[in-house]
Amino acid sequence: MTLLPPPDHAVDDLVTRSLAEDLGRAGDITSNATIPADAHAEARIVARAAGCISGLDIAMKVLHRVDPGIEITKSANDGDIVDAGTVLAIAEGPARSILAAERTALNVLGHLSGIATQVAGVVAQVGDLDVRIADTRKTTPGLRAIEKYAVRCGGGMNHRFGLDDAVMIKDNHIAAVGSITNAVQAARASAGHVVRIEVEVDRLDQLEAAIEAGADIVLLDNMTPAQLQQAVAMAGGRCTLEASGGITPEHVREFAETGVDVISMGWLTHSAPNLDVALDLAPAPH
């Protein structure tokens, strides 16, 4: 499976905003006051904990944005699963520039690798099953496109990127038009032919209606593994079945074993802890 990269404009925007917030109105006043402009240094970007890497290329762009003269040698790639202590990249260049970029680069790398690591852990747990792990729209505000890239790095699959790229019919929508059938028809009439329609149900007795209404995907919300198993039997492969609702890495396996096609987990993007990454600096002869 090819890893789909994030779009450049989203990356550029993130680099711009995150550097600006760290450099503020006067820049790195400590390094600029103490370190000579011509001092060079070599920095090793290191994973202090084992995990799945995501955001290494973006972190390198942070360094290059601060100083295009920094030379970078990568020894890992986004999507790699590495041991604690692995050197991910070596950057050599002006010491001031490396120090100015350090925290911003590490924040990006640690945050995205934190997500990727949790996703990879879940994907590994269910690797023997025919099920895919997906994210949700429960992402950190302003970082959706990038966090969804981290999910891909971990081997996960992306659900909707927003309210606009797929239809997701929930109870309020159904209530407004009277039935699942009406809701699916209304959506189909308004949305284009390239748009998938998903229906969220929280009771098994809604499943048949959703399938018959022509739902491409049915989201089984907050159901127990037993209910999910029943749903899989009822559907008989007529649509994609997705389980969701408060599923965490600890319990994902029992949900995965039910036979559903997809498990989507908000936890992966809204609660994954940071991966510990560091930048070790040494003076460079250069």
Next chain:
Amino acid sequence: MTLLPPPDHAVDDLVTRSLAEDLGRAGDITSNATIPADAHAEARIVARAAGCISGLDIAMKVLHRVDPGIEITKSANDGDIVDAGTVLAIAEGPARSILAAERTALNVLGHLSGIATQVAGVVAQVGDLDVRIADTRKTTPGLRAIEKYAVRCGGGMNHRFGLDDAVMIKDNHIAAVGSITNAVQAARASAGHVVRIEVEVDRLDQLEAAIEAGADIVLLDNMTPAQLQQAVAMAGGRCTLEASGGITPEHVREFAETGVDVISMGWLTHSAPNLDVALDLAPAPH
């Protein structure tokens, strides 16, 4: 202690960006296709888990940005510590507008309350001691000003906002100018009189030099509680002492009991899990 609010421009920018990323290029196609334009609804914003609230005002701004006609009645405030099930606010207005804003509003509220909740937990743990809990620059890229507000909501104190608003002298800076004294002098010569100077030391034998060099604050990096206790004795109140380095909520108490003035924890902003918040929607008579 007064809670310092975040600056409006940072909030506005966050609201703009996070709504744009969720509404995308076609808006909420599901609600717009199924729910009549004149349908009204009442939404209860609820904390599903106990925690400390942060971002409620911002979440309300998300709703108002989508539709200034939504009427909101708040029943909690940022900084409040609430039980699971607490209704934080009630919003009434066009159902389409509330649904379009829902996920973005909840993402902001859940993320910031997640941080505030962890901060408040740590602050409560050490409430009987004369120590303050601070954040770091290890924040989510692009969200620093807002996440630091969440830290304040939880009762924490803000460390530097960037590389520009305080001097932080580390080993590389000391190495470049030859001694702690030289580094402090260089910083003092370049930085203004309103800028504090902090020196990071990782060995006790550097502490005296830092104090004598005139450091306002000494950061004791990665020291054991025993070492910190010794540092407190050595400093004798001549400067502010800050402990830092991988401290998590589980072990913070033993660090706090050493007598240091400040404990700074990157964990609070880079690894705090989301607080579970929800928006329960019911049709409104209006």
Next chain:
Amino acid sequence: MTLLPPPDHAVDDLVTRSLAEDLGRAGDITSNATIPADAHAEARIVARAAGCISGLDIAMKVLHRVDPGIEITKSANDGDIVDAGTVLAIAEGPARSILAAERTALNVLGHLSGIATQVAGVVAQVGDLDVRIADTRKTTPGLRAIEKYAVRCGGGMNHRFGLDDAVMIKDNHIAAVGSITNAVQAARASAGHVVRIEVEVDRLDQLEAAIEAGADIVLLDNMTPAQLQQAVAMAGGRCTLEASGGITPEHVREFAETGVDVISMGWLTHSAPNLDVALDLAPAPH
């Protein structure tokens, strides 16, 4: 069928940019030099030619952005098909403000109504057939979300909004992985379960492979009506069939009669002429 509105942020951005480019660095120097600040006027927004209206709400936002004090009474709605001479809205307020907004408001309204009018004409031509008319990504640079709204106003359906919201496999993709089957599998492995996969074929002998590979939609590129008819027979309803390639309003009927499900036409957004709209101003008593 409900008309899906454009997202507010896209509209706001368009209003901001288009007003800025017209008002420039000194504003409306003619009106400001000659018309008293307290002069009021009444403006009738009129369709000088018959057509389908799109952008009336956006045009009204242009007026309100220049002056929130302008009072507007709409007598038509986006999506309406109107005769030449129809008054679409009456705006009353400060004469200077109305004149400053005039050209920008009309440019938006004329451009979008131009597209909607052509779409509505094509939709009317094929109204008795079971076929839908779709747009393409051949839109005016920077205006895609808004022009696709104009297509919806005319009764058309939206195809992809970008390279990211649906898979479209073309000859180069197929060549790169060796076969249609490989291409569909590669796409399915990388893209999420909410993403539809469309395969473009330009020869009938590729159709079966595309269907068997699991394509949701097959785009029949540059085929004659006779070939399309054959394709419809071959597919037997196993997938959605879309005809495309240089189809203009003049010849669309013969393509529509072939039984394909969708006809997509770049012409609708890249070559539709403006609809003639005007703003007739009269002094207001107020």
Next chain:
Amino acid sequence: MTLLPPPDHAVDDLVTRSLAEDLGRAGDITSNATIPADAHAEARIVARAAGCISGLDIAMKVLHRVDPGIEITKSANDGDIVDAGTVLAIAEGPARSILAAERTALNVLGHLSGIATQVAGVVAQVGDLDVRIADTRKTTPGLRAIEKYAVRCGGGMNHRFGLDDAVMIKDNHIAAVGSITNAVQAARASAGHVVRIEVEVDRLDQLEAAIEAGADIVLLDNMTPAQLQQAVAMAGGRCTLEASGGITPEHVREFAETGVDVISMGWLTHSAPNLDVALDLAPAPH
């Protein structure tokens, strides 16, 4: 006559916005999923129809923005009039990058060349006469500076870029101050000495007043060729005479033969159809 290029910042902004709208939140998911990262390709940018080229440099900037490593060999220039089938440029580089940029580059090139082609057609029609063809402010929202560049490519002349760079006195302005003389004086008093003053008249009996008031240019609005001829005689070269009002390429010749100095046509920017351009891709050995 030298072709005045568009300002870089306007071009950069257009490239940024149009690429972002096409690449969206996940980029070119089809190409990234199917085409190897190291695959190279050669693309020929071809004019499929005869016309006047505009936007080729901007299209090349689109390619370079996606990937600075794409090598481009141009074989035509903006302003050239070419036959159908002419290769305008050859781009060689990573296949993924070329495909990601393709549609955006072609949309720019086709739109601007569409305008330039119509302008060039009109200019050619009147080439034997002493008259210049000008655009208006009836441009596509947000694209004025660029579309006016397309007009220059076609050999046309630019009228005002906005409400701020020249005075244009119309009936409402005249009514507000009582007379053409008063209006011109008011404008002259407020506007700088580098600003030209144009007066729009729709009756011949207003012409003398406009000239005597000191108008630099008189716009003769919606007049017949016969009336225009009379106006030319009346003015006797004392000011620049401009004919305007619903003039299309079909009838422009008869207006041009009246002896007016300038003919301005909104049609050229608001209703010119796209020029058919394409990008033909072949695998490259590289």
Next chain:
Amino acid sequence: MTLLPPPDHAVDDLVTRSLAEDLGRAGDITSNATIPADAHAEARIVARAAGCISGLDIAMKVLHRVDPGIEITKSANDGDIVDAGTVLAIAEGPARSILAAERTALNVLGHLSGIATQVAGVVAQVGDLDVRIADTRKTTPGLRAIEKYAVRCGGGMNHRFGLDDAVMIKDNHIAAVGSITNAVQAARASAGHVVRIEVEVDRLDQLEAAIEAGADIVLLDNMTPAQLQQAVAMAGGRCTLEASGGITPEHVREFAETGVDVISMGWLTHSAPNLDVALDLAPAPH
């Protein structure tokens, strides 16, 4: 003469940027920490020195941007010439909001009034002569549209707003095409009919060539009053004559008495000192 206001978008942009730079990442930490959220205050905006007011409306927008609830009563207008001690406006509202906006509002008002005051002083000096005082493009970076508004407030006239809205032929341009005549012809061929052409000459023997070439305006650069007088005689009213080059308020009178039509002075925008304005705050009963 009507005072032409600055365009709203330029004002909004200035308000946004200047508030953001003052409020930074944590807002007004002093007022928020000490002043209750419900404390009200009354602020008098006062001119501490005599001068010509400019930017009062913009300053009021700064207050309203921080808090739309601030009530403002203006007692002066932009363009007014006031004595020291004049109250320009009274603002009443939340004390925190007024204090947060204070410095930004005063910086705008003091800067623009500083310019307007110098312009008004020069205009008054030459009020009995038939000459107009103009600005140049020597403005503070990023503030041109607003500073040129300040010039208008002081009774001055605006020269070019940029390189794009009028032609200004200087020695390098003349050298490139061989003669003034060639330069004017080249410019006339490329620029539109609404664009004025100015030729800069630094020797009297160039004047006749410039006039004969059809220059609308001739800029007499760095000439002595005696030379200017001679130029006026030579030109005999055939074109507008503008004197420029290092003219300051001290010596402007002798240049004005030469009979030139316009005197342009970079000094007015690049070296005018601030006008002393203040905000006096008193607690309000409310």
Next chain:
Amino acid sequence: MTLLPPPDHAVDDLVTRSLAEDLGRAGDITSNATIPADAHAEARIVARAAGCISGLDIAMKVLHRVDPGIEITKSANDGDIVDAGTVLAIAEGPARSILAAERTALNVLGHLSGIATQVAGVVAQVGDLDVRIADTRKTTPGLRAIEKYAVRCGGGMNHRFGLDDAVMIKDNHIAAVGSITNAVQAARASAGHVVRIEVEVDRLDQLEAAIEAGADIVLLDNMTPAQLQQAVAMAGGRCTLEASGGITPEHVREFAETGVDVISMGWLTHSAPNLDVALDLAPAPH
């Protein structure tokens, strides 16, 4: 003392905005119409008056932004004090590009050097005394970070960059909480440990309270030299003493001789006249 450079993002933003405002919607129409695209030129950036240089690097970035192909040889650096006539840099490249960038580059350089020159003059006046010269927040709207850099170039020290990076307690804050002690305590409780607290007093009898409350700095507002001398004696080195309030270069010496630690002067940024700089252009053989 090392000169702290301005942060890149602030410089880039200034370059972008100032070039856009000068090039407008059509670019340098004069040069583009008259000068061949391949003409080269050599430009000498010259200080026409003696002064302290600031903004030379930014001016060079302006040139490079217009055309990366311009080659620049610097012969001076920011912070240098130069004689009239000094060549600061030589730029060689396309003549059109150099002319397009000229005014913007000079406006930046002249404005910042104007400030630096005044600062350097004041610093030189008091060079034998143990006092530092600081700026204030009285800066030109939108230019604070850059103007504070100019202050550093002149040898001055930066005061607060905004309302957020240091506490400044004034009379209104004191009144709101009842006493200086309360105000300092409230600020200390809310602000972080890296934030300095300054108290402004305008009467000597407030000084002791401020010191005892724990103020890091006391600002002595609008005091006479005699009062300042008394304050120095009273404080006895227990805090930093800063004199402020209407101090100009003419009278700064007598304030400096009082023994205060810092003198802050709004005049330096809001009223410093431009330094006369020019760009002398000659055709280049290249």
